[in-house]
Amino acid sequence: MALTEAQVVAxxxxxxxxxxxxxxxxxxxxxxxxxxxxVEVISSRDMRVPLELRPGGNFGYYDPDGGDLxxxxxxxxxxxxxxxxxxxxxxxxxxxxxxxxxxxRKAVLNTIQRLLAKGMAEFRRQVxxxxxxxxxxxxxxxxxxxxxxxxxxxxVWTVPATDGYGVRxxxxxxxxxxxxxxxxxxxxxxxINFYDLANRVVHTFxxxxxxxxxxxxxxxxxGISPVGIFGISYHYSNAATGTWLGFDRSTTPxxxxxxxxxxxxxALPFARLAIxxxxxxxxxxxxxxxxxxxxxxxxxxxxxxxxxxTVLNQMPSGKGVDLYYGDQMQMAGAPVKCSYSxxxxxxxxxxxxxxxxxxLTPPGFYTVGGQKLFPIRGASGGVAAAxxxxxxxxxxxxxxxxxEASYIDGLTIPSGx
Numbered sequence: 210m211a212l213t214e215a216q217v218v219a220x221x222x223x224x225x226x227x228x229x230x231x232x233x234x235x236x237x238x239x240x241x242x243x244x245x246x247x248v249e250v251i252s253s254r255d256m257r258v259p260l261e262l263r264p265g266g267n268f269g270y271y272d273p274d275g276g277d278l279x280x281x282x283x284x285x286x287x288x289x290x291x292x293x294x295x296x297x298x299x300x301x302x303x304x305x306x307x308x309x310x311x312x313x314r315k316a317v318l319n320t321i322q323r324l325l326a327k328g329m330a331e332f333r334r335q336v337x338x339x340x341x342x343x344x345x346x347x348x349x350x351x352x353x354x355x356x357x358x359x360x361x362x363x364x365v366w367t368v369p370a371t372d373g374y375g376v377r378x379x380x381x382x383x384x385x386x387x388x389x390x391x392x393x394x395x396x397x398x399x400x401i402n403f404y405d406l407a408n409r410v411v412h413t414f415x416x417x418x419x420x421x422x423x424x425x426x427x428x429x430x431x432g433i434s435p436v437g438i439f440g441i442s443y444h445y446s447n448a449a450t451g452t453w454l455g456f457d458r459s460t461t462p463x464x465x466x467x468x469x470x471x472x473x474x475x476a477l478p479f480a481r482l483a484i485x486x487x488x489x490x491x492x493x494x495x496x497x498x499x500x501x502x503x504x505x506x507x508x509x510x511x512x513x514x515x516x517x518x519t520v521l522n523q524m525p526s527g528k529g530v531d532l533y534y535g536d537q538m539q540m541a542g543a544p545v546k547c548s549y550s551x552x553x554x555x556x557x558x559x560x561x562x563x564x565x566x567x568x569l570t571p572p573g574f575y576t577v578g579g580q581k582l583f584p585i586r587g588a589s590g591g592v593a594a595a596x597x598x599x600x601x602x603x604x605x606x607x608x609x610x611x612x613e614a615s616y617i618d619g620l621t622i623p624s625g626x
Contacts, residue, residue: 227317233381237333238548239441239502240340243606247565251293256567258289258454258609262463289454289464289607293569294437296339296428297601298332300324301585304594325598331380332572332600338378339428339438340606341550343446345392346428346437348378348385349411353422359412360403364420368409371622373504373552375409384429387417396420398429441502444608445557445616454607467615474621475510475556480541483558483615490612497613499558501543504551506626511540553626556617563610569603 249256265284271277302321310316338348350372355365368375379385381404387396396419403412411426427435439454447468449459456464467486469479480501488496503511512534538545543558551557574581575598587593608614 225317229318234549235327235330235334236549237330237337238546238550240333240337242561243340243564243566246561248568248571248604249565251567251569253292253569255290255292256607258291258565258607260287260289260464260609261285262287262461287456289456289609291439291454291567291605291607293567293603293605295569295601295603296336296430296437297575297599298328298335299597299599300328301595301597304596307596328598328600329572335380335383336438336572336602337548337550338380340440341374341378341552342437342440342442344437344439344443346431346435347392347425348428349374349376349426351422351424351426354420354424356418356420357416359414359416361412361414362416363399363402363412363414364416366411366413366426370409371554372409373554373622374550376404376406376411377550379404379411379426385413386427386429386431386435387413387420388425388427388435389421390423390425392425392427392434395433396424439606441557442552442555444606444611445614453611464611466611469615469617471617471619471621473619475507475514475617477514479617480543480556480558483556483617484541484543487558487613487615491610497560497562499543499560499613499615500546501540501556502546502548502551502559503556504553504626505547505549506553506623507556507620508538508545508547510620510623511538511545552618553622554618554620556620558615560610560613563608563613565607565609567605567607570601571604572600572602575599575601 261284263285265282267279267282269279271279302324307321310318310320312319339346342348349366349368351366352369352372353367357364359365379401381401384398384400386398388394389396397417399413399415399417401411402414403410405411413426428437431437444453445466446453447465449462449465451458453461453464458465467483467490469483469486471479484496484499487499491497515534516532540556546559577583582596582598585593585595585597
């Protein structure tokens with residue numbers, strides 16, 4: 210009988226592709242720009258941001274033939290106040306996983322070295338997600354939940370297609386807090402064990418029996434009425450309710466941002482109006498340079514407006530046809546900046562110079578006596594065969610002139626996004 214493959218399989222070499230692709234993103238596009246802005250080192254006490262809120266003087270006409278000139282007045286100064294918030298991310302591995310990949314003869318990749326090298330990239334991605342929030346650390350707004358039907362018997366959350374973020378701000382393996390609408394009740398915390406970005410679905414485990422379809426998925430570690438990083442939608446809001454850095458929005462319209470409510474698809478007048486609303490507030494001589502930040506879906510919507518009026522001339526010899534615009538796009542003179550983590554229903558006109566960071570401690574390793582890596586303790590009280598390290602930071606974001614903040618919201622999400 211002939212020798213068969215089954216008899217020689219033990220001698221066969223296994224081929225492993227040495228290239229290890231990454232099937233997720235580490236985008237930190239907006240945070241990386243804010244990180245470069247002015248930093249104010251603060252203590253645990255609130256930081257003050259002085260604002261010249263209202264003009265002074267008492268203008269009017271008078272009778273120079275002995276008439277009364279009246280009394281004078283002066284400008285009103287006020288202060289915005291904020292404190293840093295504290296956040297961390299832990300990375301942990303077992304001794305066996307370390308030993309199994311610590312040599313090229315064992316594995317194509319030293320997973321622990323990669324974990325140490327890429328940990329900060331993941332941390333920055335998480336911080337970038339927090340920069341998108343409204344100061345309450347809400348990462349997703351589901352519309353439906355199916356209790357106990359998910360992976361491992363967990364809960365299935367679905368975010369509606371009209372939501373500007375979907376589940377983009379969440380990550381597989383992330384622990385999240387589940388809160389009732391209004392954030393006054395925390396139902397518990399669970400871990401994401403299934404993540405479907407395209408269909409806007411996540412599963413969380415363990416199941417929480419009391420959840421409702423209107424609940425919010427929030428960053429972990431926070432209590433009732435959670436407070437996180439003061440992100441884009443916190444500062445870029447013209448709401449007349451709530452507070453902004455200690456100001457009552459209802460009685461202080463000066464601290465509200467400028468808004469253009471699109472209530473539909475992007476149209477060319479919106480951007481010019483958004484920038485002109487800044488000019489109405491601060492005057493033409495103080496009109497700042499802004500950047501138009503948006504999701505690439507809205508960039509496509511803008512591009513399509515240009516394609517409607519494009520005239521295609523004969524291309525030079527050797528040049529192929531390209532009916533798309535390049536990366537140097539501008540919107541009403543503002544350079545277009547894109548982030549896949551941006552709200553798909555908004556375009557925000559960001560003036561970089563008005564942003565700042567109040568920092569108690571910069572991003573870095575959590576250390577104790579210079580030690581960065583810590584052994585895990587086992588149930589017996591002895592050392593477990595596992596190691597952990599933490600990346601941490603304590604800061605918050607502020608803007609010092611809401612009059613120079615403007616945005617378009619209520620935009621229709623382009624088809625396919």
